[in-house]
Amino acid sequence: MNILLSHNAQWVIVSTLILGMASGMMGCLSYWKRQSLMSDALSHAALPGVVIGFALVGVKSLPVMMLGAAISAIIAALLIHWIRSSTRIKEDTAMGIILSVFFGLGIMLLTMVNRMPGGNQSGLDSFIFGQAASMVRKDVYTMLILAVLVMLVLFIGFKEWKIFLFDPDFARGLGLSGRLMNGIYLTVLVLVIITGIQVVGVILMSALLIIPAVSARYWTQSFKWMVILSGLFGGGAGLVGTIISTLGEGWPTGPFIIVTSSTLFVISLVFGAQKGLLIQAWQLRTQRKVHVSSSQSNLTQGGE
Amino acid sequence: MAVLTVNDLTASYRKNKVLNDVSFNVQPGSLTSIVGPNGAGKSTLLKVMLELHPKLSGDVSFFGSTLNKMKTRVGYVPQRGSVDWDFPTDALDVVLMGLYGRVGWLKWPKREHREKAMDSLEKMGMADYAGRQISQLSGGQQQRVFLARALVQEADLYFMDEPLAGVDAATEQAIMTILNELRMKGKTVMVVHHDLQTVEDYFDHVLLLNRTVVAHGVTKDVFTKDNVYQTYGGTLRYMMEATT
Amino acid sequence: MSYTAWILLTASLVGLSCGLMGVFLILRRMAMMADAISHSVLIGIVSAYLITRELSGWHMMVGGIIAGLLTAVLVQWFNSRGVQQDASIGVVFTTLFAIGVIMIATQVGNAHLDVKHALMGEITFVPWDLIQLSWFGAIPEATLILIIVLIIVVIAILAFYKEWKITSFDPMLAASIGIPVALMHYLFMSLVSITTVAAFDAVGAIMVVAMLITPAAAAYLWTDRLSIMLILSGTFGVISAIGGYYIAVFLDTSISGSMAFATGIVFMISFLCSPKHGVLAQHFRTVKM
Numbered sequence: 001m002n003i004l005l006s007h008n009a010q011w012v013i014v015s016t017l018i019l020g021m022a023s024g025m026m027g028c029l030s031y032w033k034r035q036s037l038m039s040d041a042l043s044h045a046a047l048p049g050v051v052i053g054f055a056l057v058g059v060k061s062l063p064v065m066m067l068g069a070a071i072s073a074i075i076a077a078l079l080i081h082w083i084r085s086s087t088r089i090k091e092d093t094a095m096g097i098i099l100s101v102f103f104g105l106g107i108m109l110l111t112m113v114n115r116m117p118g119g120n121q122s123g124l125d126s127f128i129f130g131q132a133a134s135m136v137r138k139d140v141y142t143m144l145i146l147a148v149l150v151m152l153v154l155f156i157g158f159k160e161w162k163i164f165l166f167d168p169d170f171a172r173g174l175g176l177s178g179r180l181m182n183g184i185y186l187t188v189l190v191l192v193i194i195t196g197i198q199v200v201g202v203i204l205m206s207a208l209l210i211i212p213a214v215s216a217r218y219w220t221q222s223f224k225w226m227v228i229l230s231g232l233f234g235g236g237a238g239l240v241g242t243i244i245s246t247l248g249e250g251w252p253t254g255p256f257i258i259v260t261s262s263t264l265f266v267i268s269l270v271f272g273a274q275k276g277l278l279i280q281a282w283q284l285r286t287q288r289k290v291h292v293s294s295s296q297s298n299l300t301q302g303g304e
Numbered sequence: 305m306a307v308l309t310v311n312d313l314t315a316s317y318r319k320n321k322v323l324n325d326v327s328f329n330v331q332p333g334s335l336t337s338i339v340g341p342n343g344a345g346k347s348t349l350l351k352v353m354l355e356l357h358p359k360l361s362g363d364v365s366f367f368g369s370t371l372n373k374m375k376t377r378v379g380y381v382p383q384r385g386s387v388d389w390d391f392p393t394d395a396l397d398v399v400l401m402g403l404y405g406r407v408g409w410l411k412w413p414k415r416e417h418r419e420k421a422m423d424s425l426e427k428m429g430m431a432d433y434a435g436r437q438i439s440q441l442s443g444g445q446q447q448r449v450f451l452a453r454a455l456v457q458e459a460d461l462y463f464m465d466e467p468l469a470g471v472d473a474a475t476e477q478a479i480m481t482i483l484n485e486l487r488m489k490g491k492t493v494m495v496v497h498h499d500l501q502t503v504e505d506y507f508d509h510v511l512l513l514n515r516t517v518v519a520h521g522v523t524k525d526v527f528t529k530d531n532v533y534q535t536y537g538g539t540l541r542y543m544m545e546a547t548t
Numbered sequence: 549m550s551y552t553a554w555i556l557l558t559a560s561l562v563g564l565s566c567g568l569m570g571v572f573l574i575l576r577r578m579a580m581m582a583d584a585i586s587h588s589v590l591i592g593i594v595s596a597y598l599i600t601r602e603l604s605g606w607h608m609m610v611g612g613i614i615a616g617l618l619t620a621v622l623v624q625w626f627n628s629r630g631v632q633q634d635a636s637i638g639v640v641f642t643t644l645f646a647i648g649v650i651m652i653a654t655q656v657g658n659a660h661l662d663v664k665h666a667l668m669g670e671i672t673f674v675p676w677d678l679i680q681l682s683w684f685g686a687i688p689e690a691t692l693i694l695i696i697v698l699i700i701v702v703i704a705i706l707a708f709y710k711e712w713k714i715t716s717f718d719p720m721l722a723a724s725i726g727i728p729v730a731l732m733h734y735l736f737m738s739l740v741s742i743t744t745v746a747a748f749d750a751v752g753a754i755m756v757v758a759m760l761i762t763p764a765a766a767a768y769l770w771t772d773r774l775s776i777m778l779i780l781s782g783t784f785g786v787i788s789a790i791g792g793y794y795i796a797v798f799l800d801t802s803i804s805g806s807m808a809f810a811t812g813i814v815f816m817i818s819f820l821c822s823p824k825h826g827v828l829a830q831h832f833r834t835v836k837m
Binding site: 039044087097101105107110111204262277 | 577578579626649653801808827
């Protein structure tokens, strides 16, 4: 437990906690936009941008690499939209194409950059699997700013988001610009992704967004509570996962956060108050009972 | 003997009960429309009878036997919107699919199957479109292809889900001609139908459904104002106003 | 055969098998299932290694198929429990992948398995790992496995062509005429898993996704016939594999990355230039009108 007390470990824990909360909340928007896997496509697609950002500056400059990641993810989102809207190719296929081709390009560039002088020390590989352990105080500030931003965007436009997600046509009728909302949504999503990939890597990033939201759905019907719960689940998974990963030598942080999050999901699936397995089994039984008794009463009363 | 007997059929969708104690008999050679408001469980009824959707309780018998034994005698026309018309295939091929159950495992369709499919397309007036990619057909033409596919099955009992929805007048007439021909041959047809104004002209039997059977029988006896009101509840007035 | 020839043959086999399977994948709207399976295959391979303690292609094949089927079953099950399809894919594969990574990090340590290899593949090593066949001579193990998988894929497609076609196009009708839709689905998923595991060694998990989805999507833009789409998709897969290899040699970079990138080029050309569904053709058509 020594390592827990170390100064650096504390920064890591705080960072993953905040990141987990922000992405958990953002994930609810993705869930209701029915675009959970879009985050997976975009995080894979961020890789070439990271590498190009590094190659242009020549040194490991986080802001430039993040900017590169953001540009590359946004290009990917636009391409997916273009492919889907101008041909008969469906959205999931378009996402699969962009995800894998961008990632392939990223690996190509990464291999080339690693041959450049000084390239090997760039730590670019860590963007694939994440490198939470290397986080410092500055990263905590980045995470904090991000989290506050996500919460602000969610809180300020809460009722607008709600209408936009549940009934986009109605929202348009009210004069809510779909294009503007989509733009804000995509911007914030990309922000969360490019921050998160440093911690958990491009491959597992989508899990931070998807799993807490799905878990939260098992506890509540209210969108507001879903966002709050999802944030708590995400933050909790970040916290617990990071602590577990400090217990062993060289244990990877990202995967432990994801597995913790999945454990919360399984607990929610079984015990959840809304659609949990236990409650559903119970409801099905009572439904059958009610059905039997109502058909009996129908018999005695001669129907309705 | 009844072609189809349904007893106390109950089914739910997610948590909501969509069918409650549905019971009825269908006699051979009848052309029945299933009528009811949106969400009355019309499509679900077809799917539950065909075991495409699970039931909670009740039973269904086909020709006095089970569906499994009688599968080749039962034909189904799903809603046109339930498939992806961008699928890379042509009209003839879609009709041919109706015969896949009969072609058998590990075998490819033969020329006789192809000819049968072609005949069926011709019957629907679609012979000229046999090689046309299915997304390039109009809605009415797509529906005719679906009908042709059902005909090729040479079933004795047909379930059709909204075959007249969104089709042009010529297609509507063509389909009704075919349905009447089927009835003449002693086949039995059940059609989910949405247009209350044509029920009396098109169908000799009607099943009024709103989660449970409101009324079922010969159209002129059953399709009364009272029964229809009872089926649709308050929504009917709006519908009448909208259509007139 | 020369070193380069073995690599080109191996890569072409991947392109061909993936190209064929990919056609049904995208028509069944399961492109992202391919993504999911290619990730979760990792846990199957690691488990196979931890149980048998050897890196044999056949053990991994079994492990991979089990993991692939597990993914398909879990996704289906969560979906039937009210989780949206794509969210349930996202939950399942990230979890299984994370467990796989943890198993490698905590158990296998610095053994012969490493995640990077599994993800990116190392086709350059393929020609070194030879096995002797009495009637043929020396052949790389990965290549042999891929040949067998290709044969299985082709036989399965020939045998179940009409069943997969009808269950892809209209599962309701298929079920109503007595075709076992679920069985055909899981059979198909097993084949996707087999293809993925076999391709793993050569191109790695994520490149498998490129090979499965992109050539098929490109082929979808050129033809309205399923049979021609299969042939085109297989051809595109082979072209991407060979083209990707030469791009990699030219730029001196990752072979698997370049192959994935090459599928993208093939797709982009189809997307812009296909006379039927290409963007340019559509543009000119509207201009004329």
